[in-house]
Amino acid sequence: MTYGRTSLPKLILVLGALGISLWGCGGDSDGTTSAGGDGGGPAAGASTSSSSGSGSGSVSAGTTGSTSSSTGSDGASTSGAGGDGGGGGPAAGASTSSAGGGASTSSAGGGASTSGAGGGEPITCPSTALRAGDTNKTITVGGSNRSYVLHVPAAYDGSKPVPLVVDLHPLGGSGPSERSGSPYPAQTDPEGVIMAFPSGLAGPSGGAWNVGPCCVKNTDDVAFVKAMVAQIQETACIDPKRIYAVGFSMGGGMSHYLACHAADTFAAVAPAAFDLLQENIADCKPSRPITVISFRSTGDPIVPYAGGHSAVVSGMPITFLGAKSTLEKWGQINKCTGSPSAEDSKGCSTFSNCEGGVEVALCTKQGGGHDYGNAAVGWPVLKRHTMP
Numbered sequence: 001m002t003y004g005r006t007s008l009p010k011l012i013l014v015l016g017a018l019g020i021s022l023w024g025c026g027g028d029s030d031g032t033t034s035a036g037g038d039g040g041g042p043a044a045g046a047s048t049s050s051s052s053g054s055g056s057g058s059v060s061a062g063t064t065g066s067t068s069s070s071t072g073s074d075g076a077s078t079s080g081a082g083g084d085g086g087g088g089g090p091a092a093g094a095s096t097s098s099a100g101g102g103a104s105t106s107s108a109g110g111g112a113s114t115s116g117a118g119g120g121e122p123i124t125c126p127s128t129a130l131r132a133g134d135t136n137k138t139i140t141v142g143g144s145n146r147s148y149v150l151h152v153p154a155a156y157d158g159s160k161p162v163p164l165v166v167d168l169h170p171l172g173g174s175g176p177s178e179r180s181g182s183p184y185p186a187q188t189d190p191e192g193v194i195m196a197f198p199s200g201l202a203g204p205s206g207g208a209w210n211v212g213p214c215c216v217k218n219t220d221d222v223a224f225v226k227a228m229v230a231q232i233q234e235t236a237c238i239d240p241k242r243i244y245a246v247g248f249s250m251g252g253g254m255s256h257y258l259a260c261h262a263a264d265t266f267a268a269v270a271p272a273a274f275d276l277l278q279e280n281i282a283d284c285k286p287s288r289p290i291t292v293i294s295f296r297s298t299g300d301p302i303v304p305y306a307g308g309h310s311a312v313v314s315g316m317p318i319t320f321l322g323a324k325s326t327l328e329k330w331g332q333i334n335k336c337t338g339s340p341s342a343e344d345s346k347g348c349s350t351f352s353n354c355e356g357g358v359e360v361a362l363c364t365k366q367g368g369g370h371d372y373g374n375a376a377v378g379w380p381v382l383k384r385h386t387m388p
Contacts, residue, residue, distance in 0.1 A: 125237035129158025130194075134179060139231055141224045148198035148228055149175045151185065152236070155192035161239035163188075163383060164232060165195045166225060166258075166266075168251030170273075171215060171312070172206035175199040183375035184246055191383075194236050198228055200250075204314045209254035212280035214316040221254065222261050229265060241387040246270040248372050249303070252294075253277070256326075259292055260284035268358075268385040270295070272373030273303055275326040278319035289334045289356035291385040293348075295373030296323040297365040305364075327351070327362040334358050346377050358385065 132154040138147050156162060165188055169178035175197035179185075185195060200207045203216030210221045229243060245266050247255040252274030259269045260283065268291035275296075276284065298305045302312065307322025321329060327340060327349065336351035340362070343349050348363040363377060 123161045123237065123239065125158055125160070126235055130156065130236055132156065136176075137228075137231070139224075139227055141227045142220055144201065144219060144224075146198065146201075146224050146228070147175060148196050149179045150232065150236075151179060151195040151197065153185070153189035153192055153194075155190055156194060156236075157192070158237050161237050161242075162191075163193045163242035163244060164229065164236070164238045165193055165382075166229065166243070166245045167195055167197050168209065168245065168247030168254045169197070169200065169207065170247075170249030170251050171208050173200075173251070174207050178248070178251065181372070182246075182248075183372050184379065187375045187379040194232065194238060196228060196232060198225060200254075204316065205312065208313070209250055209257070211250075211253050211257040211277065212283065213277065214253075214318045215250060215313045222258065225254075225258065226262060226265055242267055242383070243387075244268050244270070244382045246373070246375075246378065246382075247272065247274075249273045249370060252373075256284075256292075259290050259330075260286055263287045263290045266290065267387045268292070268382045270373060270378040270382055273297070273300060273370050275303065275307060275320040275322060276329055278321055281321065281329065284329075284333060286333065288388065289354060289358040291358040291360070291381070292330045292334075293359075293361040293363065293378055293381045294323065294326060294330075295363050295365070295371070295378065297368030297371045299367045300370050302370045323362055323364065327360060330360040334360055336360055346374065348377065356388065 130150075130152045132152050135150045135152075136147060137150050138145055140146070165184060167178055167182050167184055169175060176199075179195075179197045182195075182197070188195060200209045200221065201216050201219050202208070205215065208215035210216050210219050225245075229238075232238060233240070243266055245255045245258045246269065247253070249272070252271030255269040255271040256274065256276055257280075258266055260280075263286035270293045272295040275294075296303075296305055303310070303320055305323045307320040307325060309317065309319050311317045331340065331351045331354070334351070334354040334356070336354035338351070338353050340349040340351045340360075343364065346363055347365060348361050350359055350361040352359050354360060359381070361381065363374065365371060365374075
């Protein structure tokens with residue numbers, strides 16, 4: 001935007017008349033977390049607290065801060081899941097959004113960053129930026145105290161909305177163990193992306209997620225994850241159109257489950273070493289089309305590539321749909337047309353003509369074992385898809 005010969009005093013008056021904020025985000029002092037504030041508090045009945053960690057700050061919801069709009073374009077579409085990890089660019093003509101936010105404009109005397117919203121509601125960044133580091137957080141959901149590790153990379157400065165990636169641990173794991181083993185921070189940290197590593201409650205085989213027929217009873221993990229996301233939005237400048245879920249093994253199963261039951265929160269998911277389940281596939285009715293990129297190994301001894309019965313968790317048998325049948329099923333759910341592409345150099349076969357511009361991909365590793373997914377392939381696919 002150009003202002004011609006308008007004098008600075010007149011310009012300030014014009015900006016004031018238009019209601020443009022001159023407040024900026026930033027700062028580095030610590031605070032306390034307050035649940036249930038306006039514009040993104042946890043679900044009703046959820047209370048929050050945080051325990052000390054390495055250099056994390058937080059602020060009460062509703063604190064004055066800078067205002068930014070959600071980045072990305074509605075219905076961004078791409079094809080070819082297995083592109084180079086560094087680029088991850090979509091086909092020509094597809095809409096994209098970078099993890100660090102789009103082009104920004106600063107208001108006079110302020111520094112508030114506003115990026116292309118595609119019609120979204122403005123996002124108010126907390127006035128105090130979280131410090132880099134890992135912090136153990138807790139939240140009470142459904143009468144249970146739940147925990148997660150909040151990871152803030154050094155590249156995050158709180159001045160503009162960034163993506164949030166929820167990374168879900170395998171059976172017997174925990175948020176801290178997933179933080180140590182996940183391949184995603186190496187990809188997302190340079191872009192200032194916030195990550196959360198929640199812990200499942202203990203089931204017959206240790207820390208687990210409730211995906212219906214397995215693997216821990218009497219807990220609503222969808223409600224927990226949604227409440228956790230809402231709590232993080234109170235203290236970090238998160239773009240609500242760019243929230244993603246990834247997971248390994250049982251965590252991959254929870255990623256599938258979130259795609260089925262929380263497509264109103266997550267823009268895309270990347271499960272690894274797990275498939276859809278025969279027992280609950282009829283209940284998989286996402287509220288909108290959603291991008292799914294799955295990672296599987298043909299030599300997986302725990303979750304067979306071809307699918308089948310599993311009794312790993314005592315008293316909770318399940319039936320895996322199989323890697324290729326899971327690809328086909330997600331293609332049906334997302335109303336994809338045509339056939340998936342031939343596998344590319346990364347082993348990825350993709351449905352690219354799907355409703356809402358989403359894509360469905362299966363990236364296969366020949367041989368291998370019960371393996372994490374390739375985050376260098378997964379992250380570029382996830383980040384170019386935003387909520388409508």
